[in-house]
Amino acid sequence: MKAEHPSTRAARKSSLLRSVWYRTRTEARDDAEAGRSITMPTQTVTPPLQQVLRRLAMALLVLVVTTLIVYADRDGYRDGADDVVDLLDAAYYATVTLSTTGYGDITPVSDSARFVNILIITPLRVLFLIILVGTTLEVLTERTRQQVRIHRWRSRTQNHVVVIGYGTKGRHAVQTLVGQGIARDRIVVVDSQRKAANAAADDGLVSVTGDATRSETLLKAEVQRAGRVIVAPQRDDTATLVTLTARQLNRRATIVAAVREDENAPLLKQSGADTVITTSSSAGRLLGVSMVSPSVARTLEDLMTLGSGLDLVERPVTAEEVGKAPRACADVVVAVVRGKHLLDYTDPRLSELRAGDRVITVSRAVPAPKEG
Structure with a gap:
């Protein structure tokens, strides 16, 4: 067998990679388009107002913690107005620092204050910004999660x-x-x-x-x-x-x-x-039957309502029923599906049931389990 030339193998590999990339890109575009019209089953999520209140509480907590840290080391800060840093000044410094406004009128001057700013206040500033943009991040995450769910559903359905x-x-x-x-x-x-x-x-x-x-x-x-x-x-x-x-x-x-x-x-x-x-x-026939015989109408309604009273169901014939007459079945057989033919219980061909038959029976309803 003739060996494949390296250049030919490389070209074929490149073509295969382009094909996979194009198919992946096309599927992603299709999923994004489908996401505008496909709605997946609703999942339990936190109400929007509760999410906003929770983020607001976290932001206030970060602000309070930063204020206390600055106030505890107030001697290491200098206020350009009066050289005294009180609790209000500490809260002001924490606010402008966490929001990255930074007017520069209050500054850390001691080594300990600058060290605390590096190790504690800067990470708190990053955390504060993450909380502020949390809504946008959550929307982007939810959109990506939705497209992943849609793609998984489309590939398996x-x-x-x-x-x-x-x-x-x-x-x-x-x-x-x-x-x-x-x-x-x-x-x-x-x-x-x-x-x-x-x-x-x-x-x-x-x-x-x-x-x-x-x-x-x-x-x-x-x-x-x-x-x-x-x-x-x-x-x-x-x-x-x-x-x-x-x-x-x-x-x-x-x-x-x-x-x-x-x-x-x-x-x-x-x-x-x-x-x-x-x-x-x-509906008209049911109305007519209801007028002549309300009991018959109620029975028909009962048969058509699954899980209530009596059910009219179709099922395959069991191995124990093969060879028996329809009347010998535990359920009341009203018809049999044999191949493409529907045979009612009076049909002479129904002397016995055969393997592969499907019987239409009247049986006592089994209540559907409640969804929890």
């Missing part, structure tokens, strides 16, 4: 759930997902309103503020790597455009969309939605 719209439908969808065991850090909310995005962050969710009909907004939510997408905006036309955009960016994700009117459901299906929920007709 995949097969997550993207919820578009954090209104009533979106919030209840998130509550149901969390109740079914999906961790909050696996859910990303996209909303055009900053207030809604902040509310999602307060609820422990990553949120993106922006127009979900635009590709760049959905890309910030990493929709191209998502496993499921819930489309729940306020308008049907918005839902159609969002569904179309999400499907173009991700061909494999399961997309569930909500619309108000039945006539718009086929359009959502054509745009790429796997399942379309019509909110107005569903």
Whole structure:
């Protein structure tokens, strides 16, 4: 095998380094841009007023300590006005010294006073300045910390759930997902309103503020790597455009969309939605059932409310259930998902359960653990 020429190897190494540098720079720029619209889950922080009061107390403490040090060695200082350094003069000298104003009317003249200025007062001056610029330093630190969190989240997030719209439908969808065991850090909310995005962050969710009909907004939510997408905006036309955009960016994700009117459901299906929920007709049917049989309506509401009374859940068939009839299961089986087919409990093909089946059952709800 022919040995590689040193100049060729050096050129290849230089090209590789440039490529890594460009990629790192591009990722940093993307994270900085994403930081303007991505809101990470809210962390417990000290209130701003409390931070200011704490810094003010520290600054006053440094000022008092410096004043006492100067007053204790007042004989080593000279006042250009009357040659006498009292407590007020010591406080005045400490103030102008710590603020680096330094008028020069009071000066240390003795060796001990100058030695104390070198070893004690100068470090106190540096500490005092750090306290004064602490707010700016904290803002810069927080901004860097935020970009690091965003970069780490973007690099690790995949097969997550993207919820578009954090209104009533979106919030209840998130509550149901969390109740079914999906961790909050696996859910990303996209909303055009900053207030809604902040509310999602307060609820422990990553949120993106922006127009979900635009590709760049959905890309910030990493929709191209998502496993499921819930489309729940306020308008049907918005839902159609969002569904179309999400499907173009991700061909494999399961997309569930909500619309108000039945006539718009086929359009959502054509745009790429796997399942379309019509909110107005569903509410109308529930109203009709409530009028005829309030008990049936309450039961339906109970089944749709996770963690209350009875739950309607989908789960894989267990090894003990394989080969048995659906009626032999401990839970009430109402349907079975076999491959791509949904078989209700009356289907003749459901004489026995098979490995790989998923059963839809009615079971007693298990209360979700309280978040502490």
